[in-house]
């Protein structure tokens with residue numbers, strides 16, 4: 528390993544550090560998620576993806592045809608498409624699709640043995656199905672997470688050879704107080720839906736056998752899980768496969784897709800990554816997360832040259848928020864992640880007045 532996790536101090540906790548030099552643009556590390564799940568609306572709108580690794584299950588051409596509603600559309604260089612449909616397989620009991628038998632076996636051994644719906648005819652009566660439907664009513668696009676990753680987390684613990692170890696893997700993502708968890712859960716679900724948290728909770732309790740996970744099925748345990756997916760749900764966007772750079776054609780294609788399919792251009796999901804979760808935020812990050820393999824495997828890529836011993840950081844803020852004032856950036860970080868940033872940029876701007884930046888002002892005015 529060219530990196531290590533070290534503890535920094537009581538406030539920042541741990542961080543990720545380089546053990547060798549990295550040039551800008553090089554891959555620092557790659558990792559598969561402990562667990563991931565496609566967003567609920569994303570799946571409902573027909574974005575076909577492997578249930579285990581989120582690899583697209585349709586060819587680039589099919590994808591473009593579906594998104595633009597133009598069945599006659601032809602993509603140039605479609606031979607470059609990396610989707611190999613001959614490898615696609617599905618669960619014989621519930622019909623869930625996978626990109627390969629490798630993913631099918633991995634899913635079955637990790638969580639699907641527990642979560643398989645089995646009898647398709649009773650699908651709509653299944654509490655897991657209802658949990659997903661309930662979630663969709665509460666969480667309209669653009670999606671930032673899905674509750675369906677929670678049964679996967681719990682089933683992973685139940686099916687693990689060593690459940691304590693599996694549980695510890697997930698507990699690294701939740702290290703807050705009950706009060707903080709409650710704050711995050713409320714912020715994440717929004718005031719309108721706070722009452723519905725008990726409905727979600729009841730459906731989960733009905734869906735899961737409490738064996739080995741009963742502490743997560745209590746009200747507090749459930750709140751911890753909601754806070755976990757609210758903050759650590761590292762959203763990823765796996766773009767469609769039009770890697771071919773024929774600018775005008777692609778621009779038009781995206782325009783047509785946008786007209787027909789709105790925000791569902793990408794195959795999107797939520798995933799928990801072990802190493803990535805130790806990477807702290809900075810407003811001048813030296814690394815960024817990318818997805819180079821057309822599935823949920825993550826690559827952390829250096830944005831600048833990094834020296835051995837340097838802390839590796841990414842930005843938790845979107846590009847737009849990152850350009851805003853120190854006050855605006857920290858408002859966002861405090862609300863969503865419960866910390867204030869102390870990166871060099873924030874230190875440098877420590878004496879800036881506590882005002883929102885211009886973009887915020889104009890947004891607030893237009894609201």
Ligand SMILES: [Zn+2]
Pocket residue numbers: 577578579580581582625626627630
């Ligand atoms: Zn797969």
Ligand SMILES: [Zn+2]
Pocket residue numbers: 618619620621622623639643644645
């Ligand atoms: Zn199944």
Ligand SMILES: [Zn+2]
Pocket residue numbers: 809810811868869870871872873
């Ligand atoms: Zn900062």
